[in-house]
Amino acid sequence: MSETKHSTRVTLSQIAKRVGLSSAAVSMALRGHQRISAATRQRVLEEATRLGYVYDRGAAKLRTGQSDTVGIIISDIANGFFGELVAGVDEVIAETGMISFLFNTRDDVRRQESLLIRLREQGVDGMILCPAPGTDPALLERISAWGIPTVQMLRCISADQADYVSADYRTGVEALCEHLLAIGHRRIAFLGGCHDHSATSQRLAGFHGALQRHGLAPAGIIRCPATRQAGRESIKTLLATPQPATAAICYNDLIAFGVLAGLRDAGLVPGQDFAVTGFDDVEEAAASWPPLTTAATHPRDIGQAAGRLLLRRIATPGAAPERLIIPTEIIVRSSCGAKTGG
Amino acid sequence: MSETKHSTRVTLSQIAKRVGLSSAAVSMALRGHQRISAATRQRVLEEATRLGYVYDRGAAKLRTGQSDTVGIIISDIANGFFGELVAGVDEVIAETGMISFLFNTRDDVRRQESLLIRLREQGVDGMILCPAPGTDPALLERISAWGIPTVQMLRCISADQADYVSADYRTGVEALCEHLLAIGHRRIAFLGGCHDHSATSQRLAGFHGALQRHGLAPAGIIRCPATRQAGRESIKTLLATPQPATAAICYNDLIAFGVLAGLRDAGLVPGQDFAVTGFDDVEEAAASWPPLTTAATHPRDIGQAAGRLLLRRIATPGAAPERLIIPTEIIVRSSCGAKTGG
DNA sequence: TTGACATGCTTAATCGTTTAAGCATACCGT
């Protein structure tokens, strides 16, 4: 309760002195090395807790080269979707006794760059990266030259050079589009995805694919940031066109929520006068007004998969890059509600 | 481009060898020590980048005892409110060249405990802690014995033992309650706050204070987790009571959103048949349906304040604990809309 | 009795950086 002295760390050799051993023996005892007798081990453990010993991971890392630490770099913690994602990664990582540090680029490439440098200096054993839009295509080469095992998550710079885990954006958007077509819509727009990255282009591929199969053209593609506010403004722009769309497929749920608000601003009833779909199925989607038709992306599963892939990569750095696409399911709610006709 | 060798780190002494200096001189040169000539410094810098030198923070920490690292422990990254909060902390911390590691307890005390231990082993220079409900009251004593400067954020175990930054929950709820009273409500309930911690009790104090001033009693207090879903269910429980309330003050915006949905489930029009207020003013509050009356808590400001307080604490560990309460402002929107009468 | 081998430890080196102390050399005023 009062034995600990401030400002001076308890070390292995202090324990060693008290129990009459070498610090090497103490180190082995604490880690359960089999060449140390059970009795000795017991004495060491007791003395360690008595003195208030704290393992110095920095010192250990210097010697072993392993930090038991991985970095997770994501673009936006404020987006609830990422909360689940990170929780998924963390479950898997924590199980092995490693710990995951979380960092937020806010989709700023410069910030991403400085975080990467910092992680490298810290000597993490691996990284999970959700690359910011505008990331230098050569980044993966650079990272691989650094020798840090890395998994790309949600967005990929190149799936040939590093592992990659994501949701099946293409098929998800395709299914949403098919649904809108099935209930009679012919003028469908796509909203969102302000930067070019894989997560955007895959969605657009699904969008175009579905339309082409029906011999239709997009009724508008408006790029905007993935925020509520941007969605709210985009829908106004869309409605101001000569022959406005009757339905919009949004980049994600956040934008869709904005669109719902924007429609009400314009005096329209979402789901009745205009159909809206989102993407991700965040918690709010079921409770919004009207409830949102969307594609569920299972962020926790994606996170877990990314974590497992990273662990595998750390264990066997040489293996060929893997690519894991987690299926999505569309969930029909009333935001795409009644068929509106043409 | 191809000079770097894998698996073998470039060190100070390698640079030293190439430029014909001691590793000590190289260390000083890289850090801009004034006793090293400009010419030497230049040569060292060039050789360092040529060899692809990477600073080893672990090794430096071992020697200096400083990690230039702080830990932020929060309860729920999935809550958008925390995103801003963390961004605020980070701005202030990053400015000094330090870096902040983010961790998520998910309001689990056991997880919080293991994170704290891990941060201690990592040797962070300081922590910002948003304690999980049910945290041992003796925790602050323990941490202070560890000698790690710590700032409590949003929730406090004890404001006498460590710095504390928070929003003015009491006054905020009081103002919301006064507003509801002013527009005619007499039966007002409080929803949310499932665990006992300061952030809950302060809100309840504001609630009771305002009611008592008008000689009224609460029309119900329902405890529930701070989630949309919980809000949606709580309002049903509330409406099922004999003489149901006509207005509800919710613990935070998330719960309020749930309540809005729950009211619609019950066939009521929120803001017209029943008044609802939230807390925090998250982005969604302005765009929800109906827009939410709430108290703005300025999470970014709180984060910045916490960051600054931590820096001060690291600089002067001996100073008396500070307590900083950031004011809130109520924002009236239509969710508490028309006076409903009694 | 002897060699082989297992057991339970110790010794000493090492990871990469920082820093106090020391040591030349040059420069300056007197």
Place this chain on the structure above:
DNA sequence: ACGGTATGCTTAAACGATTAAGCATGTCAA
């Protein structure tokens, strides 16, 4: 010419852990 001081480095010892190699013992089979 001489003490004093500033400049620009070097030497060597840390920081706290891990680990390869070594060294006493004890045990056991032949």
